Amino acid sequence: MSANPIPRISETEWEVMRAVWAGHPATASEIIERLAAADPSWHPKTAKTLLARLVRKAALDYEAQGRRYVYEPLVTERECVAAASASFLERVFGGALKPMLAHFVESRRLSRAELAELRQLLERETPESNRRKS
């Protein structure tokens, strides 16, 4: 599955993919329910069209069970997150990680617990950084 090239996924298609990743295999109606739960303006026809397009893009696959399709991702959320993140970083911050992180940290008031966890994360990174030097 990791050998698949990551297809380009549009913003609305992301919503559909996230609904599938939230639990799969999943039928169209299950996916539509999840989408509608998050945003009631979703129309089932639209969702089905996007599902079909994502299949054509090789982001999803399905197995027909009777006349019901059961969808399954062909690309992991992790892979797509990585691709989208890299693209976003390059496009909006010219690839500069530090200003991007600073932007997010400053733009939102993080709770003390969140800050503590991030600090922990940064601490965890330091030994690796050292290891690379040796």
Next chain:
Amino acid sequence: MSANPIPRISETEWEVMRAVWAGHPATASEIIERLAAADPSWHPKTAKTLLARLVRKAALDYEAQGRRYVYEPLVTERECVAAASASFLERVFGGALKPMLAHFVESRRLSRAELAELRQLLERETPESNRRKS
């Protein structure tokens, strides 16, 4: 300028905007040079079309000096970065800041200096966090 709604800026348009923000006012040929310096596959015609579209979108404005147009952004980089960042966070991480930050920190080996600066940034955030509690 902050009263302007932030137009939707496509990925390629972002490149053009970044070239303008890099120094403005700027003529089309200056912008084209900057774009080509970053990526030689840019075609001047394409750049000019995108400039015209960004003008129509109210992201840019221009002043004609002779037959040369001198472009100026109508929206700040900061505003557009904020809008794109919020949209990205919502789309790819469902609005969850912590996993997003974790993703970026883990996906790239930050230097010790970078880590230290981020830690500093987090320290800087703590007093505000406390202030909110009182």
Next chain:
DNA sequence: CTTATACGCTTACAATTGTAAGCCATGAGT
């Protein structure tokens, strides 16, 4: 003066994207 270059506008085209109806077949309920 002639030719080449530069300038922006108009035009064009294909692909992508978001939206959703129409159609036919199947399944469920009465």
Next chain:
DNA sequence: ACTCATGGCTTACAATTGTAAGCGTATAAG
């Protein structure tokens, strides 16, 4: 059996997007 609901495919349309040529005009260079 009939009717209605459900399922996915096909079709449709408009807007957006990336790409760039064509055109007329002005300016610069030889």
